[in-house]
Amino acid sequence: xxxxxxxxxxxxxxxxxxxxxxxxxxxxxxxxxxxxxxxxxxxxxxxxxxxxxxxxxxxx
Amino acid sequence: xxxxxxxxxxxxxxxxxxxxxxxxxxxxxxxxxxxxxxxxxxxxxxxxxxxxxxxxxxxxxxxxxxxxxxxxxxxxxxxxxxxxxxxxxxxxxxxxxxxxxxxxxxxxxxxxxxxxxxxxxxxxxxxxxxxxxxxxxxxxxxxxxxxxxxxxxxxxxxxxxxxxxxxxxxxxxxxxxxxxxxxxxxxxxxxxxxxxxxxxxxxxxxxxxxxxxxxxxxxxxxxxxxxxxxxxxxxxxxxxxxxxxxxxxxxxxxxxxxxxxxxxxxxxxxxxxxxxxxxxxxxxxxxxxxxxxxxxxxxxxxxxxxxxxxxxxxxxxxxxxxxxxxxxxxxxxxxxxxxxxxxxxxxxxxxxxxxxxxxxxxxxxxxxxxxxxxxxxxxxxxxxxxxxxxxxxxxxxxxxxxxxxxxxxxxxxxxxxxxxxxxxxxxxxxxxxxxxxxxxx
Numbered sequence: 001x002x003x004x005x006x007x008x009x010x011x012x013x014x015x016x017x018x019x020x021x022x023x024x025x026x027x028x029x030x031x032x033x034x035x036x037x038x039x040x041x042x043x044x045x046x047x048x049x050x051x052x053x054x055x056x057x058x059x060x
Numbered sequence: 061x062x063x064x065x066x067x068x069x070x071x072x073x074x075x076x077x078x079x080x081x082x083x084x085x086x087x088x089x090x091x092x093x094x095x096x097x098x099x100x101x102x103x104x105x106x107x108x109x110x111x112x113x114x115x116x117x118x119x120x121x122x123x124x125x126x127x128x129x130x131x132x133x134x135x136x137x138x139x140x141x142x143x144x145x146x147x148x149x150x151x152x153x154x155x156x157x158x159x160x161x162x163x164x165x166x167x168x169x170x171x172x173x174x175x176x177x178x179x180x181x182x183x184x185x186x187x188x189x190x191x192x193x194x195x196x197x198x199x200x201x202x203x204x205x206x207x208x209x210x211x212x213x214x215x216x217x218x219x220x221x222x223x224x225x226x227x228x229x230x231x232x233x234x235x236x237x238x239x240x241x242x243x244x245x246x247x248x249x250x251x252x253x254x255x256x257x258x259x260x261x262x263x264x265x266x267x268x269x270x271x272x273x274x275x276x277x278x279x280x281x282x283x284x285x286x287x288x289x290x291x292x293x294x295x296x297x298x299x300x301x302x303x304x305x306x307x308x309x310x311x312x313x314x315x316x317x318x319x320x321x322x323x324x325x326x327x328x329x330x331x332x333x334x335x336x337x338x339x340x341x342x343x344x345x346x347x348x349x350x351x352x353x354x355x356x357x358x359x360x361x362x363x364x365x366x367x368x369x370x371x372x373x374x375x376x377x378x379x380x381x382x383x384x385x386x387x388x389x390x391x392x393x394x395x396x397x398x399x400x401x402x403x404x405x406x407x408x409x410x411x412x413x414x415x416x417x418x419x420x421x422x423x424x425x426x427x428x429x430x431x432x433x434x435x436x437x438x439x440x441x442x443x444x445x446x447x448x449x450x451x452x453x454x455x456x457x458x459x460x461x462x463x464x465x466x467x468x469x470x471x472x473x474x475x476x477x478x479x480x481x482x483x484x485x486x487x488x489x490x491x492x493x494x495x496x497x498x499x500x501x
Contacts, residue, residue, distance in 0.1 A: 002269070006452075006453045006456055006457075007453075009448060009449045009452060009453050010449050010450060010453055011449075012445065012448075012449050013445050013446060013448070013449025013450050014449075016441075016442055016445040016446075016449070020237075020241050020442065021153065021154050026435070026438070029438065030438050030441075033438060033441050033442060033445065034441070036445050036449070037441060037444065037445055037448070040445060040448045040449045041448075043449075044448065044452075047269075048404050048406075049404075051269040052404055052405050053272060053273060053278060053405055
């Protein structure tokens with residue numbers, strides 16, 4: 001799951017790049033850039049959850 | 061002659077500025093020679109927030125990581141950052157040039173004959189790479205091996221930092237967002253909020269994920285174990301030291317990267333101070349409200365978060381805006397530190413993820429709001445997307461590979477006796493009596 005999250009994050013970045021290239025209209029452009037950031041945020045959440053240690057795992 | 065500028069707002073030059081006068085060169089050089097005080101402050105804070113049995117290793121690690129970082133940057137990183145050269149590797153997509161990596165001379169060949177402004181830019185980058193390498197060190201306190209820390213600093217200084225520096229400072233694709241897509245003046249990062257702090261904070265996150273928490277930090281039942289920093293005086297004095305360095309750092313960055321006139325520098329320094337002060341007051345109030353008493357280490361984190369926020373926007377904001385930006389950073393930093401530890405089990409002793417990562421990103425957004433150019437906010441958001449969507453996965457991948465070659469984490473016995481005895485053979489405080497740690501029963 002942690003790797004899935006880290007793979008989703010570049011997908012969000014590609015969405016922001018696509019917004020720059022495909023939409024000259026500022027309103028659509030900013031909407032797609034925000035969508036790209038939202039996708040990155042989702043990837044970050046998945047990565048964070050995937051890295052959460054099981055309770056007690058840090059106990060020797 | 062110094063012209064008057066009504067606010068601290070810097071008029072951003074749309075094209076490379078004219079040749080720097082000798083007076084401006086001398087002043088900027090003097091400011092840059094004060095900037096290492098910011099690095100010293102970070103080193104003291106990293107050390108004070110760790111445990112006493114790892115204090116010598118922590119401070120030596122700050123020195124060693126900084127040393128490795130500047131050497132690797134001199135050997136190869138500066139070439140990829142492209143500060144001294146004009147050539148770069150670039151894509152050409154949709155009629156636009158997307159500069160990806162600089163192709164300057166290796167070993168800083170031609171430094172002596174470079175333009176004064178390029179020499180100052182390179183010196184600034186040396187300071188920046190040292191600080192960026194040191195930021196994650198505090199997050200790995202008490203478990204991150206020195207050799208692994210040095211190896212990661214080399215990776216950061218040789219690959220990741222130069223990429224970001226070229227994109228943002230070296231005329232790469234983020235710097236060209238204004239020219240190519242009409243987004244303000246392109247991505248703006250006068251003091252290194254992205255290249256130093258967000259990069260350092262995100263690197264700290266990758267490190268903490270890979271190395272895991274300290275043993276005993278998250279027990280099977282109940283809340284996480286409190287492992288407070290061993291020396292609040294180091295931490296708080298580090299904050300004061302960092303202020304001096306930050307005032308110089310932000311002023312020098314404004315001259316070098318935004319071509320600010322001298323008249324804008326007092327305003328930049330005032331905004332830096334105001335941002336830190338507002339952040340401290342906000343954190344003080346939050347911790348007073350939450351715990352009934354102000355928390356010294358969280359207040360230090362808040363102060364630092366204000367300074368980090370100012371790196372992005374001190375040169376662009378008015379004093380009121382600087383207070384607002386700092387107060388927001390100071391309000392959210394202690395809450396984020398708490399959420400990271402209690403809700404998602406991230407063991408970050410120095411708070412670098414919240415202080416440098418989150419506050420750096422917030423500063424970049426704030427700079428987009430405060431800058432006068434249309435489209436600047438969108439340019440800042442695209443830069444943040446690049447940091448989160450490209451740099452963080454790249455750092456994680458590189459560190460995960462590196463961890464297979466040089467194990468990041470010390471063995472359990474080393475963690476039990478402390479990094480000082482295990483790695484250095486002697487402690488920072490040899491007259492201390494080492495007592496048994498209850499969390500290891």
